[in-house]
Amino acid sequence: MNAAQTAVIPSAGPVAPSLVRQILLDIWSTTLKHDVTVHDNFFQVGGDSLTALVTIEQINQRLGWRLNMGDLMRFQTIAELSTEKAQPQAANTESALIRMSNRGSRTPIVFVHAGHGMVDGYGRLVRELGADRACYGLQSPLLVEGTESVPDDIQGLAGLYADALQDEFGEDEFHLFGSCAGGALCVELNRIAADRGLVIGRTIVVDGYIERGPVSAMSEDELIVDFYEGVLRMSGSTEHFPAVSPQDVDLEQALRNSAAAIFGTGLGFDERAEAFCRRLYLSFVSTARAWESYRPEPADVDLLLLLAQDNYTLDEWSSAVKGELTAEVLDSEFYGQRLCIEEASYLVARTVTYLGES
Structure with a gap:
């Protein structure tokens, strides 16, 4: 039987x-x-x-x-x-660079984490792009147990990630794909690629944000709300949890609800779940602060840029990209990493065309 x-x-x-x-x-x-x-x-x-x-x-x-x-x-x-059988973690806590599909004959794609530091939002893209191709996810090192701190700027983070990519790929070519804050990391990885011995083929950015002028730093309460709402959107559970504002947000309650949205209410909220959510929150804050201070210098990179309707940074991208910029504003109600989930089929089609693959 x-x-x-x-x-x-x-x-x-x-x-x-x-x-x-x-x-x-x-x-x-x-x-x-x-x-x-x-x-x-x-x-x-x-x-x-x-x-x-x-x-x-x-x-x-x-x-x-x-x-x-x-x-x-x-x-x-x-x-x-x-x-x-659920275990209270939702990301690999042993390595920042993970393989998300089987290897194949096509050039690999590395998906660079967005603000929360996880690569879960790329799952549907990996499903379609990972046929006959290895897809990798580059997570925040702060999700790795034992990592206490990382560089506090985008340039420093890119240098740290370049080491991991060099260890994995050596002189082999790979493509980059990033959304939200991952777009800025993609730009900086391209900037240092030649000096670090990386062979980056093409780069795709979905709803990335960069700024040329000053950016008002978010308060701690605003960061908590942004983190909490992002977790709910990613899990598709916004309607199952109460909304909060910076005036009434509480970090402990936000972490508790985030744990339920990540793991499901059946797991409960134990010390291990709390530890994971705290690492995730610290990863988010670290990336957010690094992005707030990031002012890109023009970079010689060819890039496919797919923006949400309300993304206001096309002019900034045009100034930062000195290679060939192919830009498109999507007719979609979604944005950020949720765009990578809900519009996965269209993004895959545009990516395949841009990469010159059939």
Whole structure:
């Protein structure tokens, strides 16, 4: 009798959204090569021992969990796995550079983290762009256990990331893809690429922001609200949690609600979940402060720039990019990393065309 025959099928009732469940959906849909739901049994919708091993590797890489085959045999749906086997972290805490898809013959793409420091928002892009290609995610090092501090400016962060990319790729070519604050990091990585021995092919930026003039620094309360709202948007759970304003925000409550949005309410809020959310918040603050002080010098980089409707920085990008700038304002109600989720198919099509691939 096989695993699918012995599995207990859970009730297909509604399951509250969470960031972890969204990441699991992205991973399963990628390895199984079709859409799945949180109630689909892995082994009944096309999974076998080989795809199970690949799926487990991706879960461990992207979420930092420590699953084995026995875990997937016991918890065969995402609803079960995210409730019964969930671990209170949603990013790899051992390495800043992680591989998000299998290797292939096409030039790899490195996805650079946005403000929160995680690369979860790129999952749907990886699903389509990762066919016959290795996709990597560059996370904030502050998510890695043992890392206490990082450079406090975009240039310093880019230098730190260049070391990780050099260790992985050497003289091999790769493309860059960044959204939000990741766009500025992409510019600086291109600026130092030649000196650091990096071979960057093409660069794609989605809804990136840069400024030429002074930027008012956000207050601590404003940063907490921005962090909290960003987590809710990324997890698709905004309607499930109360809105807050800088006048009434409380960091501890924001972290508690963020943990529920990331891991699901079934996990509870324990010390490990709190520790992860605090690292995530520190990563967000570090990136936000670095971006506030960033004033780019013109860089010789060719770049595809895809902006949300309300992004006001096209002129700034035109001044900062001295190579070939291909820019487009998208007709979409989404912005930031959520744009990479909701408009993934269009972004993939534009990226493939820009890379000269069929």
